[in-house]
Amino acid sequence: MSLFSVKMRSSARGTHISGAERIVGEQEIDEVCAAMSRRALAHGKGQPDSITITVSAIEREVVRVPALPITEATSRTPAEARDVVLGAIAPLTAHAAQAWELVTSVRDMRGAILFDAATGNRLEPDYARGVRVTSMDAATATGERPEAGSGKTRVADALVLASKVAHHPSVLAEVCISDDPDYTTGYVATNTLGYLRVPNMKPAGSAVGGRLFVVDTAAPADLIEYLEHTPVLVGES
Numbered sequence: 001m002s003l004f005s006v007k008m009r010s011s012a013r014g015t016h017i018s019g020a021e022r023i024v025g026e027q028e029i030d031e032v033c034a035a036m037s038r039r040a041l042a043h044g045k046g047q048p049d050s051i052t053i054t055v056s057a058i059e060r061e062v063v064r065v066p067a068l069p070i071t072e073a074t075s076r077t078p079a080e081a082r083d084v085v086l087g088a089i090a091p092l093t094a095h096a097a098q099a100w101e102l103v104t105s106v107r108d109m110r111g112a113i114l115f116d117a118a119t120g121n122r123l124e125p126d127y128a129r130g131v132r133v134t135s136m137d138a139a140t141a142t143g144e145r146p147e148a149g150s151g152k153t154r155v156a157d158a159l160v161l162a163s164k165v166a167h168h169p170s171v172l173a174e175v176c177i178s179d180d181p182d183y184t185t186g187y188v189a190t191n192t193l194g195y196l197r198v199p200n201m202k203p204a205g206s207a208v209g210g211r212l213f214v215v216d217t218a219a220p221a222d223l224i225e226y227l228e229h230t231p232v233l234v235g236e237s
Contacts, residue, residue, distance in 0.1 A: 010040035010048035023137035069194040095120030103212040112211035139235035162189040170217035179209020
């Protein structure tokens with residue numbers, strides 16, 4: 001069966017609001033495009049003035065990876081959430097506190113920070129853009145395989161992305177905080193820890209949000225190629 005990548009990006013006055021993507025068969029394209037449009041119009045960051053949906057045939061091999069197992073922390077405040085995240089990444093980098101400061105201070109980045117575990121330096125070529133993880137979808141068991149008319153759930157979206165990212169051997173950990181003011185649960189993910197949901201990573205109503213990958217690589221270009229261009233389907237854990 002031929003597969004297609006369907007990607008949505010929305011913005012308002014040039015500022016990124018939301019994005020989504022799917023890997024689907026030809027027969028699903030119409031329905032998925034409609035669902036993505038509805039999703040873009042209902043985002044908590046506001047009404048977009050531009051919605052772009054792109055459909056492209058996938059002409060390279062699709063990699064299949066397992067979903068990370070999901071667990072949940074019991075953090076009740078942003079301070080407790082910070083402690084959970086630092087506890088997870090401190091064994092991986094001596095610069096854990098610096099990583100936290102970065103991910104909680106960036107604004108309106110469309111992609112993720114590549115954070116060198118050994119030095120604490122940023123490795124992405126464009127600090128304003130970051131590295132965008134694309135070309136991925138749920139295969140079967142990250143929840144429902146996206147239900148008709150509504151796209152994927154928030155947790156399934158994030159789990160698919162985290163599972164693709166964690167599959168690469170250069171990625172030690174991911175830290176993510178949603179920039180949606182109405183959503184305060186973020187996560188930290190590693191191949192050994194799995195996908196750990198962390199409640200109260202920021203105060204309600206806050207527009208703080210970012211994504212950071214703690215990495216150990218001598219070839220960041222190869223890692224970026226995988227994150228941005230390799231199609232991945234995520235299946236059962």
